Amino acid sequence: MEYRPSDIEPKWQAHWREQSIYAAKFPSDKPKYYVLDMFPYPSGAGLHVGHPLGYIASDIVARYKRHKGFNVLHPMGFDAFGLPAEQYAIQTGQHPASTTEANIDRYIKQLNRIGFSFDWAGDMRTCEPDYYRWTQWIFLELFDSWYNLSSGKAEPISSLTDHLSTQGSEGLKAHVTDHIQPCSASQWAAFSPKESEAYLQQFRLAYRSESTVNWCPKLGTVLANDEVVNGLSERGGFPVMQKPMLQWSLRISAYAQRLLDGLEGLDWSHSIKETQRHWIGRSEGASMGFDIEGHPQQLAIFTTRPDTLFGVSFMVLAPEHSLVKSLTTAAERSAVDAYIDQASKRSERERMMDNKSVSGAFTGAYAIHPFTKEKLPIWISDYVLASYGSGAIMAVPAHDERDHAFASFFKLPIRQVIDPDRSIMVESDFLNGLTVEDAIKASIDRIAKDQRGDRKVQYRLRDAVFGRQRYWGEPIPVVYRDGVPEALSTEELPLVLPAVDAYLPTESGEPPLARASDWTSAEGLPIETSTMPGWAASSWYFLRYMDPNNDKTFAAKEAMDYWGQVDLYVGGSEHATGHLLYARFFGHFLNDRQHIPFPEPFKHMVNQGMIQGISGFVHREEGSNIYLSKALAKGRKTQKIHVDISLLDKHDAIDLDRFRAWLPDHADVVFEPANGPIIVEREVEKMSKSKYNVVNPDHIIDEHGADALRLFEMFLGPIQQSKPWDTKGLSGVTSFLRKVMRLMDRVEDIEGSKDEQRVLHVLMDKVERDIESLSLNTSVSAMMIAVNQWSEMPKLSKASMKDFAIILSPFAPHVAEEIWQLLDGSESITLVPYPKLNKAMLVNDEITYPVQFNGKTRFMLTVAASADKAAIEAMVMADERSVKYVADKTVRKVIVVSQRIVNVVLS
């Protein structure tokens, strides 16, 4: 029987679609399994062969779990808001919605051809009002929440206002950015609306604050920390600078500890968990206040090394620190102002490029050492960050590298307080003789007793900026009454994105939404003009899939109780500090407010590696138009130029006519040798349009079929690893599929032989274990081995072939369905139960042992499986081949490892 993918694939895809065979059922008595892919942003470039890698793996698991009797939720949708569509809109004037839709259509076509078992029921796109209505709703919930440290979770603002109106701020324990001004119940009652909102803003989980943000002038928007890479924007690579701005933010910092603790229970890769731990950046230490000479205020600092308190020789503030202005003496004012000015002009990138040079200025003020009463000069320097800790440090140059560099540069005293040989404290008053560990404890106890400070845990994780000055995002459902932000009511949602005449900021620099003529509420109040960032929608989309068409709530409680956490999440590791952290934050928050039944959304996650391209380079002699074959380039000065890999044949030779046509400005190129072949140099790089090494799955499917594409992507290697794509290798899996179809010629309705069945059960055992551990490359090998073995047998039973079709179907669903229909014809193979493993079939009657002498394998010995160790040893020693290896040596020991090996140790 011949294998014709172009006939069978469209046929079964249409059949599956008509039967809606992949629709998840709810309610259902079956156990559930939720397997999710990170949904794509539909870019204009379409899919290349690297994109579906993870989707194929998750699809195999989804299909396997269906055979295993699970009710599977395996959805797909689109992360449809985003900058590229908007940039394109700015250039062309086309509405981003229309380009986005065109891109989505293309994606769906491409994905459907691969034969994925997606449940498209929701047709979910985050840019649709039906979806973003709930993104806005979640924002309102965040706006209406504060973090109560007493209960350890987020609560509605009403519980805060209740507290304030009865007790004021007395006894209130809340997560806030700074210290809050105490407020009595009567003061609270007397607050104007503006004052009370300003007070509440300090608590709300969605709040506005004047803060230093990453401003990208080219994109005209602010960016989150994880969207800035080396001082450049992640999207587009434009310079990013620091700028103070009034911005919406989310108080993710309230969840720092829980996000850290929650990692423990997650079955995620070690490195992603480490990356998140880093990003959260917990450090333990002490906060304390230093008196300032001639000033009523104290200088608050944070240190992880309170043990070195007696090694302090100066203090350093961030240039932006609020006390700088009042501390600076008249004599130092001009130098300090000059330094502040210089520091603010340096972009983050510049500061990073040169982190060796030391700079700073003396304020003229002095802090007083709490114990020695020594005067400590107060300096400012940009190596102290305003946004971490309290923006001020006590400098201990003897035991901190940066302090040391600073002290050396400005000739400040350096005082050792730890004996380097014995690691104990010296010159440190009451700490003398203690180990570092004990000294940290003792010093904190002492400063706490003196009421100068206390133990403190500090996190690196900052609140997340939640506004973008862009058009193509979710409008923030907030209006301003006399400049005071006020939430829209949930009945007013969705707040639909207005039409605008251009997707650019206004003349006065306001975001594009300010162009909309009617951007006011029903009451006539102005609506917020910034929109939400890209990660807003993706932080909760996994919930919407559970109940995609619900118009009463984002997902019904019963649906969420049933589907629960995502059992398997497949996606790229590049989202470690963005999406994956924000989604966990939303999970914990929604769980606190009792909207979802679990805090952690993704129980088990696997990160697929990148598929790299194998670029082709032709050598061009420098300063000429001469293109050289690889072998001729040696010893000559050449430039390597990318050649589109579609112009290459399987021997890496360039199709010269098409090459000429491909380079319009090089019509007069000269080749050497003149009539070819011109062989290119190959190199593994990232797969990308600009490197002309992109392989489009459509072309692979046209030529080899979707089943071959799926098998090959898996066969390439472990899913987590990055590996280059070489289309040549595809012939291996296509010839496997041909062999499978040829096997059909030999199928008869007979009882299968024991050997035949053993092949089946060995395969089943291997594939089941492989799928559970996502080791899908070895499953493909195992299937190849089984088919090779069966191909050597004269006949194959129909029963074995049917079972094989089921085992194959998660990987190559089209061929499997074709075989199933030919042999059975009852229903789709999709929901047929998996064959049952018979462990007894795995046992052999005989075992062949490798026999080693001093660890070197010399011969094989086949023994009945029932033989015991002594019997095996006797047989080995009695074997005539042993004589030669023993020769005149003494047998010291014979090691028999049952089922495995025999090793004879000779002296």
Next chain:
RNA sequence: GCCCAGAUGGCGGAAUUGGUAGACGCGCACGACUCAAACUCGUGUUCCUUUGGAGUGCGGGUUCGAUUCCCGCUCUGGGCACCA
């Protein structure tokens, strides 16, 4: 600089708890079929100075036995980067 992951033939990769290193596939070589090419099929394919020896990035160690465990390096990929 710090943290994490990895390194196995010409290539992608395989190897349960330490137990025949190189499964499976590509590529290559030779052969069959063919006027010929492609397809298909068969045989071989880690290296070497081949009755044998060496070999899983490098150098040591533990063990009857190490790709696997331990110690010290090198290189590659990823993350963080003045975080007090």
